[in-house]
Amino acid sequence: xxxxxxxxxxxxxxxxxxxxxxxxxxxxxxxxxxxxxxxxxxxxxxxxxxxxxxxxxxxxxxxxxxxxxxxxxxxxxx
Amino acid sequence: xxxxxxxxxxxxxxxxxxxxxxxxxxxxxxxxxxxxxxxxxxxxxxxxxxxxxxxxxxxxxxxxxxxxxxxxxxxxxxxxxxxxxxxxxxxxxxxxxxxxxxxxxxxxxxxxxxxxxxxxxxxxxxxxxxxxxxxxxxxxxxxxxxxxxxxxxxxxxxxxxxxxxxxxxxxxxxxxxxxxxxxxxxxxxxxxxxxxxxxxxxxxxxxxxxxxxxxxxxxxxxxxxxxxxxxxxxxxxxxxxxxxxxxxxxxxxxxxxxxxxxxxxxxxxxxxxxxxxxxxxxxxxxxxxxxxxxxxxxxxxxxxxxxxxxxxxxxxxxxxxxxxxxxxxxxxxxxxxxxxxxxxxxxxxxxxxxxxxxxxxxxxxxxxxxxxxxxxxxxxxxxxxxxxxxxxxxxxxxxxxxxxxxxxxxxxxxxxxxxxxxxxxxxxxxxxxxxxxxxxxxxxxxxxxxxxxxxxxxxxxxxxxxxxxxxxxxxxxxxxxxxxxxxxxxxxxxxxxxxxxxxxxxxxxxxxxxxxxxxxxxxxxxxxxxxxxxxxxxxxxxxxxxxxxxxxxxxxxxxxxxxxxxxxxxxxxxxxx
Numbered sequence: 001x002x003x004x005x006x007x008x009x010x011x012x013x014x015x016x017x018x019x020x021x022x023x024x025x026x027x028x029x030x031x032x033x034x035x036x037x038x039x040x041x042x043x044x045x046x047x048x049x050x051x052x053x054x055x056x057x058x059x060x061x062x063x064x065x066x067x068x069x070x071x072x073x074x075x076x077x078x
Numbered sequence: 079x080x081x082x083x084x085x086x087x088x089x090x091x092x093x094x095x096x097x098x099x100x101x102x103x104x105x106x107x108x109x110x111x112x113x114x115x116x117x118x119x120x121x122x123x124x125x126x127x128x129x130x131x132x133x134x135x136x137x138x139x140x141x142x143x144x145x146x147x148x149x150x151x152x153x154x155x156x157x158x159x160x161x162x163x164x165x166x167x168x169x170x171x172x173x174x175x176x177x178x179x180x181x182x183x184x185x186x187x188x189x190x191x192x193x194x195x196x197x198x199x200x201x202x203x204x205x206x207x208x209x210x211x212x213x214x215x216x217x218x219x220x221x222x223x224x225x226x227x228x229x230x231x232x233x234x235x236x237x238x239x240x241x242x243x244x245x246x247x248x249x250x251x252x253x254x255x256x257x258x259x260x261x262x263x264x265x266x267x268x269x270x271x272x273x274x275x276x277x278x279x280x281x282x283x284x285x286x287x288x289x290x291x292x293x294x295x296x297x298x299x300x301x302x303x304x305x306x307x308x309x310x311x312x313x314x315x316x317x318x319x320x321x322x323x324x325x326x327x328x329x330x331x332x333x334x335x336x337x338x339x340x341x342x343x344x345x346x347x348x349x350x351x352x353x354x355x356x357x358x359x360x361x362x363x364x365x366x367x368x369x370x371x372x373x374x375x376x377x378x379x380x381x382x383x384x385x386x387x388x389x390x391x392x393x394x395x396x397x398x399x400x401x402x403x404x405x406x407x408x409x410x411x412x413x414x415x416x417x418x419x420x421x422x423x424x425x426x427x428x429x430x431x432x433x434x435x436x437x438x439x440x441x442x443x444x445x446x447x448x449x450x451x452x453x454x455x456x457x458x459x460x461x462x463x464x465x466x467x468x469x470x471x472x473x474x475x476x477x478x479x480x481x482x483x484x485x486x487x488x489x490x491x492x493x494x495x496x497x498x499x500x501x502x503x504x505x506x507x508x509x510x511x512x513x514x515x516x517x518x519x520x521x522x523x524x525x526x527x528x529x530x531x532x533x534x535x536x537x538x539x540x541x542x543x544x545x546x547x548x549x550x551x552x553x554x555x556x557x558x559x560x561x562x563x564x565x566x567x568x569x570x571x572x573x574x575x576x577x578x579x580x581x582x583x584x585x586x587x588x589x590x591x592x593x594x595x596x597x598x599x600x601x602x603x604x605x606x607x608x609x610x611x612x613x614x615x616x617x618x619x620x621x622x623x624x625x626x627x628x629x630x631x632x633x634x635x636x637x638x639x640x641x642x643x644x645x646x647x648x649x650x651x652x653x654x655x
Contacts, residue, residue: 010093011089011090011093012093014093014096014097015097016097035113035115038113038115038116038275038278038279038281039115039116041275042116042275042285043086043089045285046082046085046086046285047086054274054277054278057278
């Protein structure tokens with residue numbers, strides 16, 4: 001099964017999904033700049049049909065952290 | 079697909095393109111008073127759909143003045159430069175004062191907007207690329223209650239002043255307008271805005287609105303390379319009026335102040351106003367010219383008159399051929415024609431033979447007809463010149479008509495329709511429909527003999543007569559029972575008493591298939607010759623030459639005969655059962 005969250009990050013960062021992991025973060029990914037962060041938030045909201053609060057957005061400093069935030073919001077199938 | 083799914087699909091498409099194939103055909107620069115990068119996939123993807131690979135370059139937000147002083151220095155050489163701005167970003171302080179009721183604030187906004195307009199105009203004159211410039215949207219300052227009528231009226235005055243002054247500053251500089259105000263109205267302010275994102279990223283809009291903006295901007299970009307429509311070609315029956323003039327007569331068509339006639343009248347008003355703005359109107363209709371002329375000359379409720387029409391093609395030729403002739407006569411490209419017709423069949427024939435022609439189908443719901451052209455967007459942002467507006471008259475006075483060779487492969491088109499004709503021995507279950515056809519059919523009716531159901535029943539029972547009918551279907555649907563033949567038989571010869579077809583299936587070769595099948599049946603069953611008559615009426619001139627065209631000899635006026643050794647060839651594209 002494909003990982004929808006990794007797909008979203010691959011799309012938002014415009015990179016190949018195979019190079020992404022739970023540890024992918026702005027520190028180890030040059031493509032993850034402030035504009036990409038804005039794009040990622042919109043993509044995550046539209047794909048998983050949730051609304052992220054600014055505090056939740058601030059917690060999303062890696063793919064793994066984003067997954068935890070979405071799980072905590074009760075999003076299934078991420 | 080839901081709007082949001084479309085937006086996500088556009089994003090995926092653009093992202094895949096960027097990963098795999100980042101080369102580009104055109105460069106588009108964007109300077110905005112807010113963070114505009116979310117626009118990229120929503121402008122890039124529809125351009126890709128049209129085969130244009132764009133590279134988008136964004137200036138830093140809220141740097142419009144600075145970028146305008148040196149566009150190519152900041153963004154490089156561009157094919158298009160898009161300027162998007164909002165009053166609440168550019169003139170925030172003055173707008174706050176305006177909302178609070180400061181009487182000098184509106185004038186300050188106007189002065190600043192006028193100056194911005196001049197700045198953009200100067201940049202446009204000095205740059206090679208095309209400029210696409212925003213009409214600023216109605217302001218939605220954060221923290222302001224737009225439903226407070228005092229505030230909303232003050233914002234309205236400030237907005238109107240800004241739009242006017244900005245346009246005046248641009249004067250007659252040739253730019254295209256990105257009408258953020260109209261687009262925001264169409265989507266709705268609440269659906270367009272995301273207050274949190276405006277706070278966090280200085281990015282005020284929802285995904286849904288970015289998707290909308292991207293689509294409109296893509297249209298503006300593509301319009302540059304696409305010819306503007308110049309001429310609307312109109313069908314008549316069930317397009318300019320309701321009903322069929324050949325069947326219902328001038329008095330029987332739907333046209334007037336009461337619905338549904340009012341829908342056709344409103345539609346004609348739209349056409350007239352486009353004509354007054356320089357769009358040419360032409361008629362391409364399968365009718366008798368005299369009947370169409372009667373409506374244009376004598377129907378009191380017609381808005382359009384004969385002098386509004388630049389070119390007439392009222393005949394039974396394929397419409398694609400008529401469109402080619404219209405384009406040639408007007409000396410415009412065939413791709414600047416838009417055909418409006420109610421018939422699926424006609425539009426398919428045109429789409430097949432001349433795919434460059436724009437097509438609009440009259441909606442099933444007649445109440446939507448007056449909105450047809452507006453909602454198509456085809457004539458949006460029409461540029462008008464005085465010469466254009468006078469064009470119809472110039473062309474109408476040109477009397478010479480050029481004849482064009484018909485170059486299209488009509489056979490191929492007809493074959494693609496998958497026409498099926500069922501040849502039916504009329505029985506009890508068909509009598510009602512057969513009698514109805516003998517009474518209603520005027521145009522394709524060789525003898526126009528009206529009959530009651532009892533008379534048809536008698537003919538079916540008679541030893542000396544044969545009653546045949548056809549049902550026709552194609553890949554678009556079933557036309558039902560549409561043709562009737564009544565034959566008088568003796569050992570030596572068969573005579574055609576009645577031969578008729580509903581005008582629903584004309585010009586598809588069905589008439590030939592029908593006649594060929596009747597003749598073939600006769601040939602199988604013994605007689606040597608086959609006789610037929612044409613009895614002229616005011617309405618059946620269409621079929622005057624039907625028999626000579628199919629190899630019959632005219633032995634006396636209106637009297638025809640054929641030897642059954644020479645069978646009429648049946649068109650290959652009609653399957654007969």
